[in-house]
Amino acid sequence: MPDQTVTIELFDQEPSTFAGGLLVYLVEEGISQATESDLVINRLLAQVRETGDFKGEEDQIFLLYPELISMEAARNVAAKRVLFVGLGKQDDAINGRRERLRLAGGTIAKQAGAVKAKEVLVVLPKKYLLDAVEIAQCLSEGLMLGSYRFDLYKQPKEDAPAVQVERFLLHDGGLAASAVHKGLELGWILASATCAARDMANQPGNNWTPADFAEYAKKLGKKSRLKCTILDKGNLQKLRMGGILGVNQGSAQPPFLVILEYRTNKKNPTILLVGKGLTFDAGGISAKQSVGMEEMKYDMCGGAAVLAAMRAIAEIGLAEMNVVALVPATENLSGSAALKPGDIIRHYGGKTSEIINTDAEGRLILADALAYGIETYKPQAVIDVATLTGAVIIGLGHHYTGLLGNNDQWANQLIEAGARVGEPLWRLPLGCEYRKQIDSKIADLKNAGSDRSGSTITAACYLQEFVGETPWVHLDIAGTAWNFTEKSYIPKGPSGIGARTLVDCLRQWRPIQSADKN
Numbered sequence: 134m135p136d137q138t139v140t141i142e143l144f145d146q147e148p149s150t151f152a153g154g155l156l157v158y159l160v161e162e163g164i165s166q167a168t169e170s171d172l173v174i175n176r177l178l179a180q181v182r183e184t185g186d187f188k189g190e191e192d193q194i195f196l197l198y199p200e201l202i203s204m205e206a207a208r209n210v211a212a213k214r215v216l217f218v219g220l221g222k223q224d225d226a227i228n229g230r231r232e233r234l235r236l237a238g239g240t241i242a243k244q245a246g247a248v249k250a251k252e253v254l255v256v257l258p259k260k261y262l263l264d265a266v267e268i269a270q271c272l273s274e275g276l277m278l279g280s281y282r283f284d285l286y287k288q289p290k291e292d293a294p295a296v297q298v299e300r301f302l303l304h305d306g307g308l309a310a311s312a313v314h315k316g317l318e319l320g321w322i323l324a325s326a327t328c329a330a331r332d333m334a335n336q337p338g339n340n341w342t343p344a345d346f347a348e349y350a351k352k353l354g355k356k357s358r359l360k361c362t363i364l365d366k367g368n369l370q371k372l373r374m375g376g377i378l379g380v381n382q383g384s385a386q387p388p389f390l391v392i393l394e395y396r397t398n399k400k401n402p403t404i405l406l407v408g409k410g411l412t413f414d415a416g417g418i419s420a421k422q423s424v425g426m427e428e429m430k431y432d433m434c435g436g437a438a439v440l441a442a443m444r445a446i447a448e449i450g451l452a453e454m455n456v457v458a459l460v461p462a463t464e465n466l467s468g469s470a471a472l473k474p475g476d477i478i479r480h481y482g483g484k485t486s487e488i489i490n491t492d493a494e495g496r497l498i499l500a501d502a503l504a505y506g507i508e509t510y511k512p513q514a515v516i517d518v519a520t521l522t523g524a525v526i527i528g529l530g531h532h533y534t535g536l537l538g539n540n541d542q543w544a545n546q547l548i549e550a551g552a553r554v555g556e557p558l559w560r561l562p563l564g565c566e567y568r569k570q571i572d573s574k575i576a577d578l579k580n581a582g583s584d585r586s587g588s589t590i591t592a593a594c595y596l597q598e599f600v601g602e603t604p605w606v607h608l609d610i611a612g613t614a615w616n617f618t619e620k621s622y623i624p625k626g627p628s629g630i631g632a633r634t635l636v637d638c639l640r641q642w643r644p645i646q647s648a649d650k651n
Contacts, residue, residue, distance in 0.1 A: 139280050141273055141321055143314055144254055144302035149173065149210050151302070154250025156212035157241050159234075159258045159272075162189035162222045168256060169307055173210060177202070178217060191233060193219035194244060212254070216244055223262055230263055231271045232555045238275020239621025242298065246280070251299045257306035257313065265312035266319070269303060273320025274633075276301045279622040281328050283335040322448045323636060327629035330434070330441035334615070334627035338413035338430040343389045343462035346410050346436060350391045350460070353440065357447035364390040372505065375478035376497035379488070381463040383417055383471025388463035390502060391436075393443045395456040403455040404639060405512035407502045408439030408631075409495045409519035410462035417465050417491030418473050431627060432495070434614035435518035436460035438631030445636045454642060457510045461498040465491070477576050481505050484598065487576040489583075495521045496595045497580060504599040514543050514604040514645060516638075517596065518631045519611075524588040526612040533559040534613045534630065537593035538606035542645045547606050550638035555620075556630050558608065561590055568594045604645050608634075 148156060148171065158167035158174060167178045177197065181187045187195035195217045199210040218237050224230070238255075245253045255276070257268055280298050305313045333341060333349070347363045354361030366387045369377055374390070381388040391410070411432035415421060421429065443458045472478070476488045481501045499517055507515065525535040534551065536558040538544040544560055551558040567590045570582035578598060582591050593607045610630055617628035 139277060139298055139301065141276060141301040141303065141317060143310065143317065144304045145310070148254060148256050148304050151254040152211040153213070153252030153254060155214050155216055155245050155248060155253045156210070157216045157218060157253060157255040159220050159237055159255070159261070160189040160217050161220045161258065161261070164189065164260070167217065169259060174215070177215065181217060187217055187219070189219040189221070191219055191221035192236070192240065194240060196244065196248070214248060214250070216241070220258070220261070227263070228552050230261070231267060231553065234263075234268060234271035235275035235278070235555055236621050238272045239279030239623075242276050242279030243621060245298045252302065253298055253300070254302040254304060256304045257308055259307040265305075265308040266316035268308065269313040269316025270320040272303070273317050274324045275622045277321060277324030278327060281331060281624055283332060319449065322445050323633050326441040326445035326636075327632050329444060330437040330629040330632050331624075331627045333437040333440070334431050334434050334629070336430070338464070341430070341433070342386050342412050343410065343464065344386065346391050346412070346433070346440070346460055346462040347389045350393055350440060353393065353444055353447070357444070358395065359443060359447050360394040360396065362392040362394070364392070372481055373479060374481045374501040374505070376480050376486075376501040377461050377463060379472045379476070379478040380417070380465050380494045380497050383466040383468035384464035385468065386412075386464050388461070390505070391440075391460040391462055393440070393458045395443060395446050395451070397452060397455055401453050401455050402513040402644065403457060403510055404642070405506045405510055405515040406439045406442065406456065406458040406635060407499060407506060407515065407517040408436035408458070408460045409433065409499055409517075409521065410436030410460040411495060411498070412462060412464055414465045414492070414494065415467060417467050417471050417494060419490045419492040420467060421492060428615065431615050432520050433462070434520050434627060435610060435631065436462060438518050438610070438629070438635065441629065441632035442635040445632065446639065449636070449640070451639060454639060456639060457506065457512065459502045459506045461502045463498060465494045480599070482508070482599070484578070485576040487573040487579040489579045489581040493581040493592070495519050496592050499596055500599045503596060507600060507603050512603060514540075515600060516547065516606050516608065516635065518608045518635070520614050521609045522589045522592050522611055524585060525609040528561070528589060529559055529612055531612045531616045532618045533557050535589055535609035536560045536606060537563050537590065537609070538604075539563065539597060539600065540604035540606070540645060542643075543604040544606050546641070546643060547608070547634065547638055550641060551634045554633040554637050556613070556634045563590060563593060563597065567591050571595055
């Protein structure tokens, strides 16, 4: 599987000596200088401003060629091109400032591709109202995420050889070099993990199967401090995981429960992450419409986000926390042995479920994983991530991930993390009135209501049956895992959403003080 090939590193010489394809300065609206010390660049910026073509507004760019400028001093700039990128006006919205840097990074990556620049140097803005670590981190994320491409299955065109960025360089711009280096490394790790999640999702269903989830986790375990355990079909049968096994009945591909553990100390709190790993979802007997069904290879984006987060956590290191990730992986097809509407399954732990709709399968495999993970690892808190319901797209579109949970403090921590990384979350209610919609006359519950009303919420109610009193948050990413809000650093197709939110939340973890429940 392809991995991020673009590199990013510090540049410790004067920007004027950079002889690569593109030299970039970030400019805020209302601030006249691009740099404190480079008079040539400041004069060039002043001339550009005089034309009225560039003010430093958000998303504004201005590209110039020093060799073509009559000003004698401009010829001392070694770069082939100079690009000014606007950051907009200074304000107090710190999350907005973070996001503007990511967007600027994405814009730079696209412009670099357009002019076929293999090396790009970006000079950081010293007076930008964020600390140096965050400036470097957010910009690095934008650069790396914006340069993402997936062309594994495309034949190279002989008459038009592909030219893309090979290396990004950051100049500290007067900021502390050690802080810039720290932020650069953090941004690289998070962006690389997110790109890995995009790669998993972009793979076709015949090249990303439940076995591929297992193999990817094994490789992570071998090259990092993560412990990998794979439960195969025989293990799942012994554990009586009727949800995973039931969904898998119509597929020729065997199911797996993938487990990764990041351990520090037994005394430290354990957080459980669970990601839906449906590598292809045809709906089973309750078959989906054929139009758009090819996108159901994306039904594993929750599992991809969780594995990507674990990859980043292992590289960054969390000193006072244990993290366990579970990915139940299977296909949902309509083979001769497939689960049928009206069947009853028994989940791990004994709870029974009447199957009303075989296309409401994600909650079945997540329920087994949640119940098993909570009983086995005794976590202090749980997050599950899943492309669970089409209804969340009706409610929130492709701009917010739906969040539901049983604990206000834990939910708020996730919402704050999503806001910090530019992956916004919107909380929906839970309650007994919704839970009644999945009452069954012949089993403990049923996997879908009699109609589609509140179906994002009733799906979460189903999962809630398997978490008990443990603080738990469910993220429904069906609307944001692909076709997410158009951004310069988010491509069409899979976004890799969730990985950075999970890592940021765990890095900022605050112990839950009480049994505060929704």
